[in-house]
Amino acid sequence: MAQAIAFYTIAAFILGFAIMVVSTRNTVHSVLFLVMNFLFVAALYVLLGAEFVAVIQILVYAGGIVVLYLFVVMLVNLKRPPEAHQDPHRMTRLGFGMAAAVLLELGAIAGYGSATTATRPPVAATAAIPVSGNTEQVGWLMYTSYLIPFEIASMLLLVAMIGAIVLAKREL
Amino acid sequence: MIDQFVIPLIKILIVLNATLVAVTYMVLLERKVIAWAQSRLGPMRVGPYGVLQPIADAIKLMIKEDITPVRADKWVFTAAPIIAMVPALIIYAVIPFGPTVNIFGHPVPLYITDINVGLLYVVSVASVGVYGIILAGWSSNSKYPLLASLRASAQLISYEVAVTLTLVSVILMAGSLSMVGIVNAQYNQRVWYAFVQPVAFLIFFIGGLAETNRAPFDLPEAEQELTGGFHTEYSGMRFALFFLAEYANMIVVSSVATTLFLGGWLRPFPNVAALGFLDFVPSWAWFLIKSFMFLYIFIWVRATLPRYRYDQLMRLGWKMLIPLAIANLVVTGIVKVLLH
Numbered sequence: 001m002a003q004a005i006a007f008y009t010i011a012a013f014i015l016g017f018a019i020m021v022v023s024t025r026n027t028v029h030s031v032l033f034l035v036m037n038f039l040f041v042a043a044l045y046v047l048l049g050a051e052f053v054a055v056i057q058i059l060v061y062a063g064g065i066v067v068l069y070l071f072v073v074m075l076v077n078l079k080r081p082p083e084a085h086q087d088p089h090r091m092t093r094l095g096f097g098m099a100a101a102v103l104l105e106l107g108a109i110a111g112y113g114s115a116t117t118a119t120r121p122p123v124a125a126t127a128a129i130p131v132s133g134n135t136e137q138v139g140w141l142m143y144t145s146y147l148i149p150f151e152i153a154s155m156l157l158l159v160a161m162i163g164a165i166v167l168a169k170r171e172l
Numbered sequence: 173m174i175d176q177f178v179i180p181l182i183k184i185l186i187v188l189n190a191t192l193v194a195v196t197y198m199v200l201l202e203r204k205v206i207a208w209a210q211s212r213l214g215p216m217r218v219g220p221y222g223v224l225q226p227i228a229d230a231i232k233l234m235i236k237e238d239i240t241p242v243r244a245d246k247w248v249f250t251a252a253p254i255i256a257m258v259p260a261l262i263i264y265a266v267i268p269f270g271p272t273v274n275i276f277g278h279p280v281p282l283y284i285t286d287i288n289v290g291l292l293y294v295v296s297v298a299s300v301g302v303y304g305i306i307l308a309g310w311s312s313n314s315k316y317p318l319l320a321s322l323r324a325s326a327q328l329i330s331y332e333v334a335v336t337l338t339l340v341s342v343i344l345m346a347g348s349l350s351m352v353g354i355v356n357a358q359y360n361q362r363v364w365y366a367f368v369q370p371v372a373f374l375i376f377f378i379g380g381l382a383e384t385n386r387a388p389f390d391l392p393e394a395e396q397e398l399t400g401g402f403h404t405e406y407s408g409m410r411f412a413l414f415f416l417a418e419y420a421n422m423i424v425v426s427s428v429a430t431t432l433f434l435g436g437w438l439r440p441f442p443n444v445a446a447l448g449f450l451d452f453v454p455s456w457a458w459f460l461i462k463s464f465m466f467l468y469i470f471i472w473v474r475a476t477l478p479r480y481r482y483d484q485l486m487r488l489g490w491k492m493l494i495p496l497a498i499a500n501l502v503v504t505g506i507v508k509v510l511l512h
Contacts, residue, residue, distance in 0.1 A: 032307075064299065067325065135292075
């Protein structure tokens with residue numbers, strides 16, 4: 001019961017801040033609402049008992065990436081008025097289309113999830129992990145079952161880094 | 173009921189109040205030590221040897237006029253000092269001041285909480301603190317504060333990399349992310365990590381100086397170039413909050429350094445029974461003595477060293493400390509595997 005109340009309160013804050021991010025006119029305020037959004041998402045992870053993911057969420061997103069966003073927003077001049085769209089209705093139609101697609105997808109996931117949770121054995125993977133503790137379990141899974149996705153992700157980051165350096169070098 | 177709510181609440185109250193008192197007296201200590209270093213007396217008027225000076229300062233700051241610039245972004249301008257202060261205070265939630273002790277026959281751990289991601293919590297909360305500085309500079313709508321806040325945040329982000337890498341070496345040694353677990357690991361391995369990880373210790377200390385914007389890395393407050401720093405437009409109690417946040421951060425860095433590298437609450441040579449007489453000093457007092465040593469060195473460094481130039485600061489951070497920290501991490505890993 002307490003968990004449900006906490007979940008819905010946090011979820012309401014997440015949605016509220018997400019709406020503020022896209023609706024506020026001042027870009028710096030928008031970035032700040034994004035930070036608040038990330039902090040409440042971290043709170044949601046804590047509620048799920050995933051402290052490690054929660055702390056990493058704050059460290060990487062709220063404390064790292066958004067600081068860079070803030071730098072860009074502060075340093076790039078955004079004073080000029082937004083350009084008027086040639087055809088404003090085109091964007092509206094596109095927006096509704098995208099929203100419908102996301103809604104359909106979420107509905108499919110929810111429907112599929114509720115249909116299969118009854119038959120699925122409860123969290124089979126954790127039984128095989130020989131270590132206890134949140135961080136240890138994440139590490140164990142990352143270097144056993146999910147080794148290849150992990151390596152691919154790190155390769156992707158390396159490629160992105162090299163790409164950024166190459167692009168910046170050309171400018172110099 | 174008592175264990176779950178009353179005792180943690182009392183502990184939070186004690187830690188918060190002790191921190192705020194310690195912070196105000198750090199200001200006095202800094203003025204005194206620098207004065208002695210320069211053959212002056214320092215504050216002498218308020219109370220004997222000026223010991224009541226912080227109280228006079230606090231009263232002055234509270235009754236001062238609080239000005240918000242007309243062109244400032246009011247919400248962000250108000251929020252920035254709070255954002256700077258709060259992370260510095262909530263880090264104390266995981267700092268272990270001592271082991272579990274019996275108070276009136278009741279086992280009480282001398283820390284507010286011990287979470288198994290304690291060290292990561294410290295790093296992540298500290299990384300949120302940078303918003304206070306960036307936003308203060310931006311919301312003032314004034315050139316010098318903006319420049320200073322950009323300097324400060326670039327400096328913080330750069331040195332955060334090196335400091336976090338040294339923390340990974342310590343985690344490798346201890347095999348735990350919990351602050352209590354790291355102190356216990358130092359007890360079990362019979363050594364303070366300052367002696368097996370001297371490079372990490374040094375990088376952590378230098379990075380700590382830079383992250384708290386202290387001399388010789390106090391460029392964000394270089395008066396000659398920036399008139400006052402990111403808080404130029406602040407006055408009264410809001411200025412005081414930035415000031416206090418800086419000192420609170422110094423105490424945080426000292427406490428974390430003590431916990432990670434100097435054995436936290438452990439007395440010197442905790443496994444040598446012949447030195448058992450040292451136990452007459454309680455564990456939390458050892459912790460405070462070691463932390464105080466760091467704080468004193470912070471002030472000593474400020475009184476001794478001239479300020480770095482900005483390019484020197486960046487070169488030191490990126491070209492010396494980060495490669496050194498990575499090398500230290502690799503060596504630690506290799507040695508750890510070979511000894512296993």
